[in-house]
Amino acid sequence: MTRILVFLEHDENGVTDLSLQALALAGSLGGEVEALLVGQSLAAAVEVALAHGAAQVLTVEHATLANYLAGPVSSVVAAVVTERDPVLVLFQASTVGNDLAPLTAGRLEAACLVDCDGVERAGNSWRLLRTEFDARVRAAYQPEGTGPVLVTLKDGVAEVRATAGGGDVIPLDLSPAGGATGEVLRREVVKKTVNLKDARVIVGGGAGVGSRENFALLERLAEKLGGEIGATRASVDAGWVSAERQIGQTGVTVKPDLYIACGISGAVQHLVGIRDARTVVGINSDPSAPIFRVSHYRIVGDLTSVVPKLIELLG
């Protein structure tokens, strides 16, 4: 029987949604699904994994693994893969999975593909699907040779499914490889207080917004429209807006009825996050900004004059 290993990410909120999607996908592919949990205080996460389709949950608990860091976690995952010999190892297309899977593949000299949005069986092997070139092309990849195939999966790859549960828990006595590995000094992570995913109206701001003061204008517009504020990574980096509002490759993917893109040039990293917006209004001083290619309404102008006018018109 083929064995599929699923690496589960977990944080203070438990096992991540992406990880549960990966479990569901693994279940749909047929075979023995094993989940792998690495870290500390894993009891709660183990229960969640068992309730979502894992036939077995492998755990590696170690003090040095409390905070995720590629080096030590990868050494553990490589050891588990070697020992359990799965044909397929699923990770999440997150800043953990996309960090961990390639490094582990490098160590094992195994096949690896990141950012897949589909995995299908193809005879004895797999067909890995990925969206490329600005979401214009779907590419299919075929792993070759023997050995495990490591894959990271994008959001939406499967529906999370609760199952009856009742599998085994197998604690593994492994510790990270020795030597200097580095450490996570601190994390600056915001608590999630907004749900951009379900927002009907989002006013997004990019590098072109220029300042925190101008972002306040966007907030007023969002308020008038009963919507939320969204942002690109650049404006999060600049400190104008909280990271929980980041939309795009490493942020959330949104599907509002109305997206007003202010001072957003339209880098691919951001566009992937707003692809499902029903109506897009672009406001940018550069008429050739790529954002206008996906905009239903195109306003070429300075947002510091356009946005106040919109606010005023909204009364």
Next chain:
Amino acid sequence: MVTSENFYQDNPDLRFVMEQMVDWAAIFAMRGDTGHAEAPFDSVEEAREANLDMLSDPIGTIAAQRIAPRAEDVDRLGCRLENGQVIFSEPLQRNLDDLREAQLTGLTMDPAYGGIGFSKTFYSAAVELVSRADASLMNFFGLQGIADTIQQFASDEIKNEILPDMASGLLSGAMVLTEADAGSDLSAVRTRSLLEAEENPDGDWTLTGSKRFITNGCGDVLLVLARSEDPAKYGGGRGLSFFLVTRGERVQIRRIEEKLGIHGSPTCEIYFDKAPARLIGRRGHGLTRYTAWLMAAARLGVAAQSVGISEAALREAEAYANDREQFGKKIAELPAVAVMLAEMRVATEASRALLYATSTFVDLQEGAEKLGLNVEEKKYGRAADLLTPMVKYYTSELCNMVTSTAIQVHGGNGFMKDYPVERLFRDARITNIYEGTSQIQVDWAVVRLVRGELTAILEPYAGRVWEDIELAELAERLHDSRPLLDQATACLKQRGPEYRDLMARRVVDMALDHYVGWLLLAQAEKWRYKRKVVRRFLADALPRLRMNHEIVMGDRTLDLERLVEA
């Protein structure tokens, strides 16, 4: 604002002129860039590729990606004077840093002093590219002629001391010529330079007096025109010498001007308070030789700046007209707007054609001078002397027309600061004033036209056979206009200096319409699109030639220009 990644690559006309029209082989050969054992390049092809590649990157990329996006801020923030110090705005400082880091501060300077040693033709293109991004930055970028002047005329000691730091961009320069009462008439300069130690005629001069309207007067290396001779013995221009002054506490910036345009370029009033100065070249040659040399380079620079501004305005207008809809269609499709766009495009491409034809003559003359080829030096020198004032006049006047028309295409929007054409229009306005007003340029040019110095320039076209029927037909019409030009020129010669001054602009315009016609026709041989351009150009130029001919041959007098009730 219309954005681009590369101002060279996105400009088919400039590329066409650079890649197909400029006679690089002749320029390289005359300058010694190729063709001998110590030449910097093995072949013409290699040298040509190095030149064009440099225009594309870093110049075209920096202009498009760095300088152009900052132009609006540079204009808005301007420069300030605080405690005698000129303070640059942050975006301006970034522009200067970018130019320095990309090693673009010694483009024409001799490699012996750390320069790149490229031609004037190349430099004109570089100035055009930078000016399209930000016209005001040309007043820093375009000051490389100051270093050239030092290289040409100063002592080895001064050259070794100053030039390497100018090449690396560590030192910037200024040409310090004009005074409150000495603008177009520089022979009226009063700033005194006194020899402190009369017994040592080689050094220790001090300068006293004030200078006004000094572009980048806060620069580190100042080339100052000052009176060194006793006015009783050597009056006017003959009493003026050229001095090098470095920035110090005896050089005081008293104010900077509030200007209509080019806000990124500080225009200073300087007071020299017994400032130590070093003589450059020979006493008494300040105006006649060195200033003339420096001004010729500066005029070519302003012509290139004008072409750059025109290009920017043309693009803004074309983008707007193809975007804006009125009466249910794009305004570019309305005949009244189409006419404006065509006029702008023809003016820009005609300006460019003349700019690089002139630059080539300047390169050939300088090369011939270095090689000691007297006959060639005279021949190309005469062409450069005539065409330099003509191109400065032509491109700057057209630049004013193009930017004004660009606003017109934008309608009410163009009058607002929301669109770049407003700034372009203000920046354009200086081009036909500084480095000699249009009237001064015309004055220079007409004297040479009357001497018949256009004849040699037109010679290659006189007996030329055009194999293509369409081009031959256009050439025929251009040939037919030649007698009109010759008659008008002869008329000026015959009717004396006062009538010449009165009609100077008309005849210079005729010469320009005729010569630029040939340049565009030659372009049409190599690029089909240009057939339309030359047709469109001649459709206006030929009637204009006939009109000017009629006016010149008529009986107008100076009296008619003084419309005061007697």
Next chain:
Amino acid sequence: MSYHIIVVVREVWDTRDLVGEPLGLDGVLKPLPRRFDPEDLNSLEQALQIKDREGGSVTVLSVGQPGEVDVLRECLYRGADEAFRVTTDEDLDTGARAALLAAAIRRIGAHDLVLLGVSVPEGENSLLAGELAGRLGHAQLTYVDSLTELVPGQVTCRREIEMGSEFVRLPLPAVLALGVYLLKDDPRTPRAAKAMLKLKLKKAPIPEWSAAELGLAGEPRRMRLAGLTALPQRNVETHDVDAGSEAALAALLRDIR
């Protein structure tokens, strides 16, 4: 203190102007212009800034013959000290390229950092960085947006994560994959080519190594591209709204609410 930095650079398809049908009738991607991978260029800039500040050297490395852009020469024009090219006739998968690069990096010798970009245009993302770090046995960090401290033996980086960022200290040598989001006039913006260097290094020889010269017998292919299909594109009909017209903005608000 000086640091020896190796930057891995790539040439990628320029997808920015990809409009209309992306695939030709033969099912192959239509030819696009190519450019220097922007994130690799950001990485080069980071390396050059460290060299400017601390001294040391920047060595650049790539796999394959140049297409439209000679990325290695472009690095030399910006101030890289040395460049090496690994030659190959094959169209390699990422793992095989990582194997060649790892061998070349060992050949180059002692180094503190290996930098490269999180490559967005072709979807490679962080894959090459991990495959490389795994083979080299180096510490690794991806999605790095800035190096906050570099001292002998260790580097501290700010790294992008979901909902924020983390600061991580790693021992050297380390492989860092950068993903930089530039603001206007960002100090991390890549520098332009330098005119003098360009003249001087136009024809400078760039040493080349084949797989055999690097002691590799040839890496097996582990991932094969089995097919491309065009995705249906949502047709967006764009309506222009005049920013200066209150009536137009009011009409827009009526439409979208």
